[in-house]
Amino acid sequence: MRCWLARTAERPTDAYASAPLRDTHGGGAGWLAAWRQAHKPARGAAMALAGAFDPDGEPAWASLLLLPRDARVRFDDTAVQRARQRILAEDAFDVVSTLVHDASTFAGSLVAARGDGGAARVCDDPFAVVERPEIVQVGPGLLAAHTALPAPTIERYGSSHPWPGGRFT
Amino acid sequence: MPPEPGTTFTDLALPDHNGRPRTLSGLVEGDPAVLHTFRGPWCPKEQRFFDRLLALQDEMEVAYSRMISLSVDPPEVTSALRAALGARWTFLCDPERVALERLDLRETTDTTHDPYVPAVFVLAPDLTIHARYDGYWYWGRPTVDELVRDLRAVTREIRADWAAPVPSREA
Numbered sequence: 140m141r142c143w144l145a146r147t148a149e150r151p152t153d154a155y156a157s158a159p160l161r162d163t164h165g166g167g168a169g170w171l172a173a174w175r176q177a178h179k180p181a182r183g184a185a186m187a188l189a190g191a192f193d194p195d196g197e198p199a200w201a202s203l204l205l206l207p208r209d210a211r212v213r214f215d216d217t218a219v220q221r222a223r224q225r226i227l228a229e230d231a232f233d234v235v236s237t238l239v240h241d242a243s244t245f246a247g248s249l250v251a252a253r254g255d256g257g258a259a260r261v262c263d264d265p266f267a268v269v270e271r272p273e274i275v276q277v278g279p280g281l282l283a284a285h286t287a288l289p290a291p292t293i294e295r296y297g298s299s300h301p302w303p304g305g306r307f308t
Numbered sequence: 309m310p311p312e313p314g315t316t317f318t319d320l321a322l323p324d325h326n327g328r329p330r331t332l333s334g335l336v337e338g339d340p341a342v343l344h345t346f347r348g349p350w351c352p353k354e355q356r357f358f359d360r361l362l363a364l365q366d367e368m369e370v371a372y373s374r375m376i377s378l379s380v381d382p383p384e385v386t387s388a389l390r391a392a393l394g395a396r397w398t399f400l401c402d403p404e405r406v407a408l409e410r411l412d413l414r415e416t417t418d419t420t421h422d423p424y425v426p427a428v429f430v431l432a433p434d435l436t437i438h439a440r441y442d443g444y445w446y447w448g449r450p451t452v453d454e455l456v457r458d459l460r461a462v463t464r465e466i467r468a469d470w471a472a473p474v475p476s477r478e479a
Contacts, residue, residue, distance in 0.1 A: 224369070227369075228391075228395075228396045229391075287334060289374065290335075290374065290375065290396055291395075291397045292370075292371075292373065292374065294370050306337045307339075307372070307467070
């Protein structure tokens with residue numbers, strides 16, 4: 140089953156998990172939601188790693204990069220490769236998911252951290268080499284406790300599967 | 309007896325370099341894996357051997373394979389070593405020497421550090437041991453070429469599409 144992530148203005152009623160967002164000043168910044176279903180649930184939604192989400196998840200700081208569909212950044216772009224290598228090398232985040240539109244297009248990323256220094260860690264998001272991400276506070280109800288990294292693999296397990304996570308079945 | 313080729317490696321449950329609880333089966337997932345036990349960062353032989361693993365890392369990252377290093381060092385020491393090396397794989401920590409005893413991999417001649425005996429295991433996804441290299445004497449350790457051959461053999465065994473699919477001539 141595919142997993143989708145989208146930012147919405149209101150809380151979606153059909154999402155698997157969702158949480159309110161706040162900007163770095165504490166102001167409301169919409170909602171972030173994940174769906175587990177075959178079809179695309181909302182405009183602007185991108186495929187994400189299912190294991191990154193948990194409806195019982197605790198709040199976290201996050202760096203969110205949502206590229207427009209016409210950005211046309213390849214998942215195999217060297218900047219995206221380097222970012223994946225840095226994610227493995229530093230292993231500084233509790234939650235990591237790349238986002239994909241299809242088998243070849245990088246749609247963005249989500250990295251999140253909790254605890255002391257969580258905000259500072261997400262401010263050093265390796266995917267910032269691709270495009271400037273947005274730093275947000277993610278409320279309860281969306282992010283998993285931890286996503287396992289397939290160290291040292293930086294490749295996807297199937298062309299339309301987000302990284303990290305997954306396996307060949 | 310230390311783990312032998314053809315048998316199943318114990319599914320370890322230990323903290324990683326960040327102190328997070330991990331299992332060996334969870335780290336290996338569905339890929340071939342190299343499991344490396346080492347004395348500690350103080351040993352010149354280990355320092356040299358890490359150069360070899362680092363060279364292999366750059367190939368493993370695109371080859372759907374996993375690497376795990378295991379020592380008696382605690383997470384704070386292991387994390388610093390991993391960062392200093394530039395290693396991107398997972399390190400497991402066994403400061404209580406629980407797994408060391410279970411695996412029978414104690415280096416009995418070093419009563420100062422009481423470390424793991426250096427060894428390398430090449431594992432299939434189900435933790436079956438494909439190959440074991442004993443590194444007490446440095447020349448017992450595998451070369452990059454030997455590890456590539458082992459990983460190729462395991463990969464060939466587990467990937468049904470090892471021979472790339474070709475268009476049917478009958479179509």
